Amino acid sequence: MKAERENFGGRIAVIMALAGSAIGLGNIWRFPYMVGEHGGAAFILLYVLASVFVSIPIFIAETVIGRRSAANCRGAMEKLAPGSAWKWLGYLSVITPLIIVSYYSVVGGWAVDYLWKGVNLRFLHMSPGDTGTIFNTLITSVRTPLICLGVFLAISFGIVALGVKSGIEKFSKLCLPVLFILIVMIAIYSIRLPGAGAGIEYLLKPDLSKLTPKSFAYALGQSFYSLSLGMGIIITYSSYVSKKENIFVSSAGTALADLFFAILAGFAIMPAVFSAGIEPGAGAGLIFDTLPYIFSSMAVEMPVLSSIAAILLFLTILIAALTSSVSLIEVGVAYLIEEKKMKRGWACVVLFLCVGAFAVICSLSMGPLSGVKIFDKNIFDFTDMFSSNILLALGGFLCVVFVGWKMKKEDVWDEFTNSGTKKRNKAIFGTVYFLIKYLAPVAVAVIFATNFLLD
Ligand code: PFF
Helix, strand or coil, rough: CCCCCCCCCCHHHHHHHHHHHHHCCHHHHHHHHHHCCCHHHHHHHHHHHHHHHHHHHHHHHHHHHHHHCCCCCCHHHHHCCCCCHHHHHHHHHHHHHHHCCCCHHHHHHHHHHHHHHHHHCCHHHHHHHHHHHHHHHHHHHHHHHHHHHHHHHHHHHHHHHCCCCHHHHHHHHHHHHHHHHHHHHHHHHHHCCCCCCCCHHHHHHCCHHCHHHHHHHHCCCCCCCCCCCCCCCCHHHCCCCCCCCCCCHHHHHHHHHHHHHHHHHHHHHHHHHHCCCHHHHHHHHHHHHHHHHHHHCCCCCCCCCHHHHHHHHHHHHHHHHHHHHHHHHHHHHHHHHHHHCCCCCHHHHHHHHHHHHHHHHHHHCCCCCCCCCCCCCCCHHHHHHHHHHHHHHHHHHHHHHHHHHHHHHHHHHHHHCCCCCCCCCCHHHHHHHHHHHHHHHHHHHHHHHHHCCCC
């Protein structure tokens, strides 16, 4: 007898798992900086437009593929387009997240180390001027980053090994509310610091002069990254969504939760950055250099408060990274279980070894292997650039083309109406279908091209 496939247990569980995947480092280390640099509230408006007209339709297209096939990414293509070249979209969707999680987990490891530093009250004794050197010493060394990377991957794989319901669903349901509570607490603390107003202004003041034709490309690129599009996650998670759920509601709910968290992260981080009188930046430098600088400077006057804030912040970053890495891993695990008939536990062991090996190389590429360059970048930076600028765009593009041009329109309608059991507004469906078929592929192709021209 065929073993029954697991499903998420209801709408809240679906949104929590999808939002857990979406909310990650992208919200914390990319969004606040992008907003400030590209016109504040004006950029947020562009981001919302890009999400509504392009990213959410792509999200829905991936959901349609996943739920209709109820299979892993490769199996989905075999079910919906048997024997065709679309199988390569399946393989691409399985490989991309495995590549991504290899460098993402290195950053997750750094978060483990910084949480440990916070718990051991190390920020109290750090001199603010040394935070950059401390970070640099960590990432270029061998032992500590590898141990922390191992811890991060072991937790992520451990959760996936427990299964869809007992692992991923339980973890997401527990972590998402905790994430929101933590980020609100940090935001409240941050906006009350002296001089925080400048940070709020940086985030919110609409500055139309900063909007350029490329801003839309940046906004779309950010919402793509943030919503975890084009890398098989939405297909895989949606394959666990029951036929009774309204896929429109779960897609919109996830996008809303993701945006809300990104804005809260902006309020948690930028006011503190401005209060400390430093230049905002993006990426690893913001989290592991700028923020420790703030904590160690504040430690002189407010040791207890700054220690608590540091622990809470690195805990938030770690949980956000974990809920995302779990989703990245599940794509490959689902593939091995269904296509290679492996037991979940074994699939996790095999992928742990493969991902772990590449992650070790990514980690060492900032230290002993820093001389190895691909297109002038070390392996870590190249992997990041290649996956987020090229693989995601390609995956997302092929998914909308698949749903808009390969699948039958009646089948897409069937998914919208839960196999004809629910009444749905034809005009809304028509609009979403138009966006999937025409606007989204064109927009992604344009962004893909512009990404090469962007600095
Ligand atoms: N959406 C998650 C984030 O914003 O961190 C997960 C993620 C997306 C990780 C895209 C990596 C990536 F390239």
